[in-house]
Amino acid sequence: MTGRSLAGQLLVAAPSLAEGPFARSVVVLLDHDEDGALGVIVNRPTEVDVADVLPDWQPLATGPGVVFQGGPVALDSALALAAVPGTEEPPGLRRVVGGLGLVDLDAEPALLAPRLGRLRVFAGYAGWSPGQLEEEVASGAWYVVAAEPGDVFSDAPAGLWRRVLRRQPGDLALLSTYPEDPSLN
Template sequence: MDEQFQDLFKIKPNRKNVAVGDILIAEPFLEGRYFSRAVVYIVEHDEKGSIGFVLNKPISYTTSDLVTELKGMDFPVYLGGPVEQNQLYYLHTHSELPDALHIDDGIYWGGDFVHLTRLIREGKVLPEEIRFFAGYSGWEAGQLQKELEENSWMVGNMERTRLLQLPWSELWEKSMSDLGGRYKIWANFPEDPIMN
């Protein structure tokens, strides 16, 4: 096989650092239930560690199934990661929600749940303005940096509209493709090469 062609499939990171508001895009061959072809939105990153939410792993339950206060409100729920899966977390665009933490580009994390419930019932929070997660992804101090150095993740950015509105099934491919160059080829690489 041509050496230049072989080089296309060598895992090479695009960046070795990450910041709050960035996305992590799993390299094409990363395996596992939580992170295979995952796109993770980073909401916290400092010397103590990192926290993020997997954006593209829906579960078979809606908010109505999981939370009594949201009975009849069928918002999709995503598997945010392997930590605290019995807790519901949310990213949204509503700056008026008390105690919401601004992340980046008009994206907020959490906030007063009673107030949120009222806004949803009044039709003031739409499905394309919020994303719910069961659990989150967490890294201890230095752990994410080590994974970046092992080339497990590419680092990218994502516009607010894409983060909340792009269908989950397109997130990994579009995010990888947006990095350009060799990453466009990776984006089209089949999940199971045998099926190609």
């Protein structure tokens, strides 16, 4: 890793990532250090209700109340992110950056509920080995942009890729109009 940690930042897939799990994805980075990087895709809701896999957490899940596909790695595992007001780090939660925390899904939901804001559950994650993410960013596969408070818990995740790009300065804002299939243009 060179430079500062990108934890808490968004990775927005470039239009060149047109196929596969990262096509038009928005990833929030949870960890980024000399060991590599880890994040979750925040704009891929599935059809699976949180109640079907983690029924005790369903009452805390932010709408649409479904599990999101967090990435192509370990799709049989789950992790949850929550908005955490204040500066306290209650047991069962690891603050990632600012008001964003990683929830221990083995913790008792009723004990954490009063200390959490919004909550989203993800199946799997995205991971990069040391230096891999930096190479992908340098090659133009990803745009690194600041996250806004509502991005991770967006009520309209399907349009997040366009919205995040649209609010960027210069040429990045223009990419928000890039067609999904350029051959139809």
